[in-house]
Amino acid sequence: MHVQRLSILSLTSLLLSSAALAAAPSDTLVLQQSSDISTLDPAQAYDIPTFSVIENLYEPLVAYQGSDLTRLHPVLATSWKISPDGKTYTFNLRKGVRFHSGNVFGCADAQYTLQRLIVTNNADSGNFFLSNSLLGTESNAADDTSITWAKIAGAVTCNAAGQLVLKLPKSDPALLSKLASQNMSIVDRQWAINLGEWNGTEATWKTWVGKDLTDSALSKQPSGTGAYKLVSRDDHSVLATAFPSYWGGAPKIKNVIVQLVGEEASRLEALKRGDADVVEVGARPVLTQLQGRSDIVILDHLANLSTPVMLMNEDIQNPALLGSGKLDGQGIPANFFSDVNVRQAFSYAFDDTTYIRDITGGAGVKRTMTLPPAFLGYDKTLPTYSFDKAKATAAFKKAFGGQVWDKGFTLTITYRAGSKDGQQTIDLIARAVESLNPKFHVITQAEQWSSLLSDSKAGKTAMLLLSWGADYADPDNVMYTLLASDGYYSPRTHFADAQIDQWLTQARTVTDPQTRAALYRKAGARAHVLAPYLLMPADPNFIVFRSNLQGITPSSFNPMLSGLSGTYWRQLSKK
Known part of the structure; x- marks a missing residue:
């Protein structure tokens, strides 16, 4: 049966039927993941499974190229100029670009997109960081009355030459990185308005403030400039086909199907049979089931932009975790982790060698900072905590005056x-701490x-194992989030240090990269001493895919992309 000659809808039915094909057709890319797609409206998107589709249907002004995280490359913007004070960005826009609707892309679309992001900014979207750059606040107009239409309209304009102009209240060296995020993708203004979305005017903007766009009309009928356009979407799959008018040239693979398959075992079997080209897999130990097969490639030791840490809360607001609430052997005070000696003791009591061997399969890599090594400011020369019972004991003896x-x-x-890994990690810490003193008891x-x-x-x-994934490839998104006294994790850790705050705040507006890097290195060095987090070894990324799929390489993989292949669908082909 020559499946590639069937209609797209017939192809979808066959691929999703219980009678699976012997192999995915040569003109079709089949990806299987565990989570569903929440929305196809970029203004509401803020999760990896959703971004994996949006980044192929839509395009932002700028994006990363290949594995490079240090430079932004032109996409819908061909070039840009930044004023000497860092507060005005002027973008030249690409000509001859069409949306899937057939409408021609222009400055009005970029202006509408960014203003719509600010207007509809809500707690479940990732638009807060754009609002912070353009208006100086992460809130929307419902929560911050200082936000006016005049401010929004003045922040994003089109000049007489058709250039997009962004005016910031203060310089933001992370702005270009923010604009590369998938939720900053440019939407088709006229198409959206015709569907009944916000019309982009002052007269109606207030009725759209903070609006949840998960099930918006644009989500159901997207129109982007990406290499693929939507054919259909349901609770189990997304089907896209190559956009014949794509400005960057026709993709080599005609159809893409993203399937929701909850069971990892089912996804692995589909990969082995060839019913799927790339599948989501869980923890590293599963790779043993795939090793040694000539029809499957395991691409390992790829960059990981997540920051895994164990937080230590310095003001625990939960009596159920405090026991007696005192240092009497029967509990802990709420401020137990406010003593730096306690935090350092736990850092020394973490058996990182065993963790790397048993939990990451030997692949885990220690870090010196709460920052991915690929980011500006990472200092590999900083000291790290290693498992040392003597040092852990000495620190515990100093804590709370003995x-x-x-x-x-x-x-x-x-x-x-x-979470098997989570339980093993906590047990590892508990056993080590309890071995130091018979009066120490840790309940998991x-x-x-x-x-x-x-x-x-x-x-x-009291303590929590977590991993922060970068929203945009800039150290501000990680360091400020985790360490600033008003950062995202501050309510969770109650950590605050005036010196670190000063450095991180300064780094938010300094435009010179070397100066910024030095500030982040200083913050990292001080954070090592203060130990607000127990730094976990980071497990490198890996991808598993069929050997006939071409285009997935270390040089093409970019960890800021969300798709299972780590690259755009348009860059893939089959042999």
Whole structure:
């Protein structure tokens, strides 16, 4: 059967039927993942599975090329100029570009897109960082009355030459990185308005403030400039086909199907049979099931932009975790982790060698900072904590003037229910700490992830294993998030240091890269001493795919992309 000659809809039916094909057709890319697509409206998108589709249907002004994270390359913007004070950006826009609707791309589309992002900015979208750059606040007009239409309209304009002009209240060296994010993708203004979306005017903007666009008309009928356009979408799959008028040339693969397959075992079997070209796999140990096969490629040791850490909450707002609430061997005070000696002791008590061997399969890599090594400012020369019982003991003996060592404690640590790696990690720490002093007791307790997240946000966890994924490839998004006294994780850690705050705030507006890098290195060095987090070794990324799929290489993989292949669909082909 020559499946490639069937209609697109017939092809979809066959691929999704219980009678699976012997192999995915040569003109079709089949990807299988565990999570569904929440929306196809860029203004509401803020999760990896959703971004994996949006980044191929839409395009931003600028983007990364290949594996390079240090430079932004032109996409819908061909070039740009930044004023000497860093507060005005002027973009020249690409000519001859069409949306999937047939409409011609122009400055009005870019202006509408960015203004719409600011207007509809809500708690479940990632638009807060653009609002912060253009208006000086992460809030929307419903929460911040200083936001006016005049400010929004003045921040994003089109000049007489058809150039896009962005005016910032203060310089932001991370702006270009923010504009490369998938949720900054440019939408088709006229198409959106015709569908009933916001019409882009002052008269109606207030009715759209903070609006949830998950099920927007644009989500159901997207029109981008990407190499692929949507054919259909349901709860189980997304089908896209090559856009014949794509300005960058026709992709080599005609059809792409993204399937939602919840069971990892089913995804692995599909990969082995050739029913899927690329599949999502879980923890590293699963690779043993695929090694040695000539029809499957394992591309390993790829860059990982997540920052895995164990937070230590300095003001635990949960009596259930405190026991007696005192240093009497039966509990801990709420400020147990406010003593730097306690935090350092736990850092020394973490058996990183065993963790790397048993939990990451030997692939884990230690880091010196709460920052991916690929980012500006990472300092590989900074010292790290290593498993050292003597140093852990010495630090515990200093804590709270010797009371921790003399009286002991009972600490409860929660972890994600069902997470084998999480449980092993917590147990590893618990065993090491308890081995130091018979008066030390650590209770490990499983909790549903949704509850852990809400408890953490309310400052109700004592310690929590987490991994922060960068929204944009700039150190500000990681360092400020994790270490600033008003950063995203501050309510979870209650960590605050005036010196680190000063450096991180300064780095947000300094435009010279070398100066910024020096500030982040200083913050990293001080954070090592203060130990607000226990730094976890980072497991490198890996991809598994069929050997006849071409275009997935270390030089093409970019960790800022969300697709399973780590590159754009248009860059792939089959042999």
